[in-house]
Amino acid sequence: MKKIKQSQQSKKRVSTRSPTSCSKSTPAGSNEKWAVQFKLWIEEKTEAKNVRERLKAQEAADRLCPGSVCQKTRDLPLWEMEMLRHESKRKQESVENNQRWAEESTNSDPDRAKSFQVDLKHAKRKAAIYQQAYEATKVDAERLCPGKTFTSATGIASLGRRETVTSINVFKEAQKLAEKEIDRYEESILNAEKMLKEYEESLARYGNQD
DSSP states (O other), X not given: OHHHHHHHHHHHHHHTSOGGGXXXXXXXXXXXXXXXXXXXXHHHHHHHHHHXXXXXXXXXXXXXXXXXXXXXXXXXXXXXXXXXXXXXXXXXXXXXXXXXXXXXXXXTOHHHHXXXXXXXXXXXXXXXXXXXXXXXXXXXXXXXXXXXOHHHHXXXXXXXXXXXXXXXXXXXXXXXXHHHHHHHHHHHHHHHHHHHHHHHHHHHHHOOOO
């Protein structure tokens, strides 16, 4: 009788157990865990995106305000003047280099010296165009921005390291104006050269009529 009673009690304990108590992991539990992990992943991605956007905003602010000095459109003539001053200096350096190379190779390599002479002629022409354009923009800058220099207005020493300023909107606008100024003076010099050539041809054909 004692064994039968113990067997019945054992069956009763088994029958009262919850069907889910045999396993700690169920499909419902796995789904809930996955949902929590996915939510955390989304939050991490969102935070990372916010950090990237803040960094981009800071980089844009640094470009527009290098050294915490923000650029103003009204200082555009100073940008144009400085740009052409820098380019005019580069063109003059090209003239000096070609002239030196031509002189150095005159005896050792006459053919190469002739090539340098051609390059020198083009370099001198370019240098003259840029110098005239620079002088014109300098007059405009002194008239439109009295008492200001490029450095005092922008906080930038010079445009020698162009990569630091090419992304600034004022620079881009000044670059367009400078290019128009160069085109204008280049056309003026071309017309002058054409007139001079026509005069020389006329003089050679008919002589001096004075």
